[in-house]
Amino acid sequence: MSKKILILPGDGIGPEIVNQAVKVMDKLAGEGLDIELDEALVGGAAIDATGGPLPDTTLDLAKEADAILLGAVGGYKWESLDIAIRPEKGLLGLRAGLNLFANLRPAILYPQLADASTLKPEVVSGLDIMIVRELTGGIYFGQPRGVRELDDGEREGFNTLVYRESEIERIMRVAGDIARKRDSRVCSVDKANVLECTELWREVAVRVMEKDYADVELSHMYVDNAAMQLVRAPKQFDVMVTTNMFGDILSDCAAMLTGSIGMLPSASLDENGKGMYEPIHGSAPDIAGQNKANPLATILSVAMMLRYSLDEAAMADRIENAVNKVLDDGLRTPDIMADGMKEVSTEEMGDAVTAVL
Ligand code: NAD
Ligand code: IPM
Ligand code: MN
Numbered sequence: 001m002s003k004k005i006l007i008l009p010g011d012g013i014g015p016e017i018v019n020q021a022v023k024v025m026d027k028l029a030g031e032g033l034d035i036e037l038d039e040a041l042v043g044g045a046a047i048d049a050t051g052g053p054l055p056d057t058t059l060d061l062a063k064e065a066d067a068i069l070l071g072a073v074g075g076y077k078w079e080s081l082d083i084a085i086r087p088e089k090g091l092l093g094l095r096a097g098l099n100l101f102a103n104l105r106p107a108i109l110y111p112q113l114a115d116a117s118t119l120k121p122e123v124v125s126g127l128d129i130m131i132v133r134e135l136t137g138g139i140y141f142g143q144p145r146g147v148r149e150l151d152d153g154e155r156e157g158f159n160t161l162v163y164r165e166s167e168i169e170r171i172m173r174v175a176g177d178i179a180r181k182r183d184s185r186v187c188s189v190d191k192a193n194v195l196e197c198t199e200l201w202r203e204v205a206v207r208v209m210e211k212d213y214a215d216v217e218l219s220h221m222y223v224d225n226a227a228m229q230l231v232r233a234p235k236q237f238d239v240m241v242t243t244n245m246f247g248d249i250l251s252d253c254a255a256m257l258t259g260s261i262g263m264l265p266s267a268s269l270d271e272n273g274k275g276m277y278e279p280i281h282g283s284a285p286d287i288a289g290q291n292k293a294n295p296l297a298t299i300l301s302v303a304m305m306l307r308y309s310l311d312e313a314a315m316a317d318r319i320e321n322a323v324n325k326v327l328d329d330g331l332r333t334p335d336i337m338a339d340g341m342k343e344v345s346t347e348e349m350g351d352a353v354t355a356v357l
Pocket of ligand 1: 013071072073074075088261279283286287292293294335
């Protein structure tokens with residue numbers, strides 16, 4: 001039976017980059033990949049059409065799908081809306097509604113892009129880090145939250161950082177399982193010197209890893225140091241596992257090691273391997289509609305979908321090889337442009353990858 005893929009283009013550069021990924025999927029479908037694509041609204045596009053960022057129909061289609069590809073959500077137009085109905089809530093609603101607690105964000109440097117990184121080539125060459133970000137808990141979802149008026153008339157904003165032991169345990173297992181297929185090293189990133197919640201995080205990390213992953217080396221790092229180490233000597237890391245918000249921040253930082261945030265794909269998985277796939281970057285409203293966004297993070301997200309949700313590792317390899325080939329051929333979107341290379345548009349990059357697949 002064909003696998004159902006739900007496409008959620010979203011806002012800003014979302015539709016532009018997703019179109020390139022769809023070209024790649026259509027080509028593979030023409031060669032025997034048994035998929036059926038459907039499309040739905042999320043984010044600002046959904047707000048404009050239906051009044052809310054995550055229509056029930058979209059969530060239902062997402063639940064029925066075997067995998068989901070999302071572009072990005074958000075933009076200037078919706079920034080003044082109440083935070084509870086902003087485009088970003090659509091994305092958070094999908095993550096929570098589908099129980100996509102494990103977010104894998106691989107930061108790999110394609111050797112052709114060593115010059116595109118703002119760091120020295122020797123610092124980043126050979127870089128291959130997997131950031132495992134907890135995605136359905138922590139301060140993003142903790143209660144209570146809001147803004148309240150105090151007795152003296154001043155307002156106070158508040159959010160809650162909260163993790164249950166079981167939430168920490170399951171993300172540690174994901175990190176441990178992935179580490180076993182790599183260099184068997186996990187660095188758990190927390191702020192256990194200040195925050196009780198992450199003191200528990202560290203305690204559970206030790207418990208799970210000692211008990212069931214004794215073959216995996218576990219280390220701990222405070223998040224401030226981790227941010228510094230990522231730009232000082234990023235190759236020291238194999239797998240990094242961390243909370244929702246720390247993972248958000250550290251993965252944008254790691255993205256730049258690879259030359260551009262336009263290069264980093266991601267997979268958000270539930271307990272059964274069902275997944276939503278998306279670039280880690282946002283809707284880039286500053287360049288939307290200009291046909292110059294880098295579509296490679298989105299195309300590489302399709303490779304992750306093939307590998308993690310569709311059991312088509314060979315096709316995933318083909319996509320990654322095709323990306324390698326177009327980079328070898330010197331094609332560069334503006335964000336990764338360098339001397340002597342050929343600058344191409346979003347469309348041209350998508351066409352090139354599809355052509356060499
Ligand atoms: P952003 O990631 O959209 O953009 C940051 C910078 O990186 C911008 O200069 C942008 O032009 C550039 N950039 C991003 N993706 C690129 C690509 N593929 N090619 C070339 N350049 C790229 O982050 P932001 O500006 O902080 O946020 C913009 C909007 O996107 C906000 O509404 C935010 O909430 C939303 N957002 C959504 C997601 C998501 O949907 N997953 C992720 C992050 C931010
Ligand atoms: C990401 C984004 C989202 C996040 C926003 C848009 C809700 O920054 O996917 O990294 O913070 O998780
Ligand atoms: Mn982010």
